[in-house]
Amino acid sequence: MTLLQDTISPLLDVTPEERAERLGAAGAAWNDRIAADPRNAQLTYTVTGRGVGSVGTEIRAGKHRFLVDEPAGLAGDDAAPSPVEYALGALVSCQVVVFRLYAQALGLTIDDIEITAEGDLDVRKLFGIDESGRAGFHDVRVRVDVTGPNTVEEYEKLRAVVEEHCPVLDLFANSVPVSGSLA
Known part of the structure; x- marks a missing residue:
């Protein structure tokens, strides 16, 4: 970023x-x-x-x-x-927060967490070449690598809870009403 x-204030x-x-x-x-x-x-x-x-x-x-x-x-x-890289970064960072939050709430331990988001975008609509497709991502994949002492099954349950409660994942997965105006 x-x-x-x-000066950049590093997270400790x-x-x-x-x-x-x-x-x-x-x-x-x-x-x-x-x-x-x-x-x-x-x-x-x-x-x-x-x-x-x-x-x-x-x-x-x-x-x-x-x-x-x-x-x-x-x-x-x-x-x-780019804006779409920041969007994926927002998804990744929100997932990290929600994984940590719900791991704590469920009594699970996360020693390390790394999340990768990859999105596919077809620029034809962006450039007005083909109006039939989407302007945004048509597919996003999220890979979560978690290490800790809990079982794979417990981390899978945690992942399901995170998917239900992550605000930025909700933005990607569901239509959100957006209104615009020109000032």
């Missing part, structure tokens, strides 16, 4: 005990907030982008800024990952 900040690795404590505390805090007022479960995220370079975009998401671009073959400067 290409950050536009002066935490011990399994620290991770368990943080996940438990976050879950308890959200349960308390939602129990106090169900409206607290409703979140709105806002991200803003500004065109830069040939077809690049500077994205602002809260206090974070990052760059999105296209490879040279798609008119970009290849200065950062």
